[in-house]
Amino acid sequence: MSHKKFELDRRDFLKQLLVGTSIGSSGLLNVFLTNMMANILQSSTAHAAGEEAAFQDFKLISLILAGGAPRYYWDLPINPNGSTDKIMDNPMVTNRFKKNSNGTFSPYYASTPVGNYHLPHTWAGNIPTSVGITPMKNLAQNMMILRGLDLQIDSHEIDRERQVAPVPGGISLTGLVADQAQSPIPAVGRGGGGGYYKGEKGIAYVNLVGNNPFTTALNPFTPEGEMISLNNGQIEQSIDAALKKMSQASADRGKFLPSTFATRFNAKKMMMKKFGNLASSFTILRDKYALLISRAFAAEGSLSLMGVDDQIIAANGTAGFRVQESEFFNGPDIRAFTDSRTGITELAESMAVAEFMIMEGLSSSVNVVCSNITNTLYKSTYNTVSKTSRIDARVTHPMDVHFTGNFMATILFSRYYRALSACLYELIAQLNSKGIGGGRTLFDKTVIAVNSEFNRLPRNDGSGADHGWRGSNFTLFSGMVPELTIAGNVHTNGDGRGTWGHGAPLTELGGREAIIGNAASTVATLLEIKTPTPNDQSFVYKEGGKAKLSIKSLKNVA
């Protein structure tokens, strides 16, 4: 995808966005569109004049799905080799419905062929894009799944931190990437990522909070009024000349590094760039991703997933229809659980931050966190303890889904991962639109790591899933991954709960199970940085800039 195409897509998207809003039908359309175009063009102008050097280093985008998302709907294939893999069913490890002869429905695990593997049935569907729809499997072209990781500790906070800092409190992947950054704001984050950030050089991490994060990011570089040392002709030139003499003198003295002066010159260059309309730029990007999320949860038309969204299932209030502890869905159609108002806390904001900071060459290390599912629709529920009902209630559904039964979870997470996939597909399309020379794109220098705190341990009665910390997943997207790649062994009957992802020994690791350190070393190998866990082997090595598996085991072990 060329950069020109990228601009065109943005415009197409905006038209689509506007058509779906009240603004689109009002006389304000042209003014609104013109203003947004001006914002984009201004940003693009800065981008075009931008700092190519800032695109040459490696980039890491870490997205954490806080709360502990169940992975067997998306990036935990329990029979990746198809029918040759033995699996044991668990009533919670499901992703599709089948109609029984008596007219009732049963959820079950199904898979679909993608590349050389079989992924969960969710991948059989489509995802929304900025210009229409596309098969979800197109997202898997540069995807690497490491499954069966034993996290050793059961903790939301600690395991969230360990996705980037495998030794809690220690050096983080995000910090190590910042240490090698050539971009002006080495590391940024949003949503609590600062707590995980630690490099070796002590480079500052910028926390992009609030509804105007781009302004926060660029605040240091935003001139205030007329400045003597900027854009001031002869005086500016004489000041620069004096600073260069100081730099030369410091170099001659050998005591101070001229790099301090060079950095100051770079600061000046950044101050002279014109990043205009930052607040509205964030709004536009956020809304772009929010629209994708909305369409994914609405599951209408071609976005309806066969065997899930096309089944009208009346709830009967039993375990599989549980939505919260003691609260059961009892409406006529479980598909009402989400609609176009449903979203994911901080996902759109996170993606907007990632796209802007990386695409504009501003940062190399982005750490973002999303969490609960907002505005789920409790169309009709009954609480067996309080003896109360909820009708048409909008509820923020927690991601820590201990009590979401298999029917409701199948509906919820097939759509949740459709939304997540759509956002990732859009971000990757943008990264691929930015050429960096040598026939490569920014995606070829970037790793997007998508992880939750842990997988979920399914309950044997289909009533929910607990913390599956002994069988976590680690999933990467990168141009350095040439094709869909999966590695890692799991137990066929993990913890007596069937096949759900419980890590099993690997011959390549001397019979040990893979742990989070192996995943961290894998990321470090791809990004050509030191690993924070040097005694843990990487799953890959690099050859010709591309990842090749050094740990190839992919088995279900009895």
Add this chain to the structure above:
Amino acid sequence: MKLFLLLVSTLFLASCQDIVGPEATKLNFRAPNAVEEREAKLSYTYEQQMSDRAYVESVLLQVFDAAGKAMATTIQTEVFQKIEFGGPCDIYAPSDVGAAAVEFSREQCFNGIGVVQGSNNNPMRYSLTTKVCEKLVKDSDSLGAVRKKIFSDNKWKKPTPGSIQTAWGLFYQVHRAEPMVVEALLDVAEASSGEEDAWRNIILTMCISPDWQAL
């Protein structure tokens, strides 16, 4: 023969630049040349350890006699509360005496940062330094405070090498300004209009020069 040697020397130097110098950046700098571009590339390695936020705040407060004045708040906002200048800070400080109060405000980590940072060379701190220095030299009280330290009769005079060395010593305590630096600062004065403007621009140049922050 001389021409040949000149040609060989030129080619050699050019090739050395290719070998030694990192890949040229394509930054939109106003007056790019090979040396600047090479230095610009170097800067992004962020290797140099720098003094922390408290030191920078302290120097600016003392040079401009800003303590207790409005500019002290500006310096605190633009320097001390910016994590870009590095730590130290205590992530638990705000809760020492309860959520609603701060007992040790100068221990605080600002901007939501959750980890104690070291202090490192980065363009963000220099942009912030530029902004606060510009505010200080444009403030008549602050610039007047510098004037008192340079001239005993508290009157602006045409810059001389001697008076420039006096001003230099406000920021750099250990080494004197080299003659070529003094010459360059006199050029800054030359480009200015009037004695006060000349000193404003000279002090600004010293204030935004980064090496007084280096460790």
